[in-house]
Amino acid sequence: MAINWFRFSSPAAFYPLAGKLVPWFAGAAAVLTAIGLYIGLVVAPTDFQQGEAYRIIFLHVPAAWMSMFLYVVMAGWSAVALGYNTRLSAMMAQAIAPSGALMTLIALTSGAFWGRPTWGTYWAWDARMTSELILLFLYLGVIALRNAIDDPRRADRACGVLALTGVVNIPIIYFSVQWWNTLHQGATVSLTKAPAMASIMLTGMLIMSFAAWFYAIAACLARLRTIIVERERGAAWIAQLPEVKAIA
Amino acid sequence: MTSFFAMNGYGFYIWSAYGIAVLAIVVEILLIRSHRKAVLAQARSTASDAAPDPLAATE
Numbered sequence: 001m002a003i004n005w006f007r008f009s010s011p012a013a014f015y016p017l018a019g020k021l022v023p024w025f026a027g028a029a030a031v032l033t034a035i036g037l038y039i040g041l042v043v044a045p046t047d048f049q050q051g052e053a054y055r056i057i058f059l060h061v062p063a064a065w066m067s068m069f070l071y072v073v074m075a076g077w078s079a080v081a082l083g084y085n086t087r088l089s090a091m092m093a094q095a096i097a098p099s100g101a102l103m104t105l106i107a108l109t110s111g112a113f114w115g116r117p118t119w120g121t122y123w124a125w126d127a128r129m130t131s132e133l134i135l136l137f138l139y140l141g142v143i144a145l146r147n148a149i150d151d152p153r154r155a156d157r158a159c160g161v162l163a164l165t166g167v168v169n170i171p172i173i174y175f176s177v178q179w180w181n182t183l184h185q186g187a188t189v190s191l192t193k194a195p196a197m198a199s200i201m202l203t204g205m206l207i208m209s210f211a212a213w214f215y216a217i218a219a220c221l222a223r224l225r226t227i228i229v230e231r232e233r234g235a236a237w238i239a240q241l242p243e244v245k246a247i248a
Numbered sequence: 249m250t251s252f253f254a255m256n257g258y259g260f261y262i263w264s265a266y267g268i269a270v271l272a273i274v275v276e277i278l279l280i281r282s283h284r285k286a287v288l289a290q291a292r293s294t295a296s297d298a299a300p301d302p303l304a305a306t307e
Contacts, residue, residue: 041252041262042252046256051256051257051258052255052256052257052258052262053255053258053261053262055255055258055262056261056262056265056266059265059266059269060265063269098276098279099276102272102273102276105272106268106269106272109265109268109269110265110266110268110269113261113262113264113265113268114261114265116261117258117261215273219276219277219280222280222284223280223283225284226280226283226284226287229284229287229288229291230287230290230291233287233290233291233294233295234294238291238294238295239291239294239295241291243288244288244291244292244295245295
């Protein structure tokens with residue numbers, strides 16, 4: 001089992017690997033989404049307190065988890081890129097930002113459409129919602145900062161520093177429901193307690209979470225491949241790719 | 249079937265939430281595809297610029 005994993009830190013080696021992985025992750029995401037939505041929208045029983053409105057949970061919680069998780073992964077790759085000056089790690093961070101912003105947007109909008117029937121308002125400036133909105137601004141800030149800097153290697157460093165600074169917001173989002181008195185409810189599922197929900201509902205939510213994971217991996221890898229071609233286009237191996245040679 | 253979509257009166261909220269998510273994901277996929285097409289076209293022109301030009305010798 002002598003796989004040299006460092007080989008894949010080279011864009012030229014990782015590009016074809018990512019290309020092979022994308023369809024598998026995308027396919028797994030599609031299957032899991034179909035199963036998860038069937039459980040969530042059809043099989044799971046009506047909630048005794050919230051009626052049918054709670055069914056937004058199967059979208060809201062996985063998207064909210066992913067929004068935070070992707071930020072941590074993006075910051076992690078940014079740290080590797082800053083520390084070791086590796087191009088691929090910085091490209092990885094670059095590829096994650098738009099998917100993170102997407103998950104944050106879904107968490108916020110699904111939350112708004114859940115809040116209206118259950119709390120009577122689409123939006124409140126409580127700690128959970130405000131910190132999640134700040135997360136969206138952090139993602140948009142990282143994307144905008146990159147677009148504002150022409151030299152990609154300088155953009156890597158600037159975005160890396162911004163992404164790492166923003167990590168402070170993640171524990172604030174996570175613990176906001178404990179630290180402050182929020183309109184948003186506390187955690188339904190945590191690592192330390194038994195989940196406070198029926199098992200079929202939990203099953204649906206976990207399946208949707210894995211679907212969100214696999215979708216995000218597929219989208220980030222697909223975007224990463226595009227970024228690699230864009231940034232390495234002067235390299236000889238790019239010119240030799242069948243998809244580049246096809247017409248040229 | 250109608251009752252499924254009505255969701256006991258919560259249909260508007262549930263389908264709006266899911267609808268926006270589906271729309272956002274479709275937009276993301278289309279953006280990645282169009283960006284990939286543009287980048288591949290760019291790489292093609294870079295590659296053909298770098299390749300020796302057969303007409304260059306005649307000048």
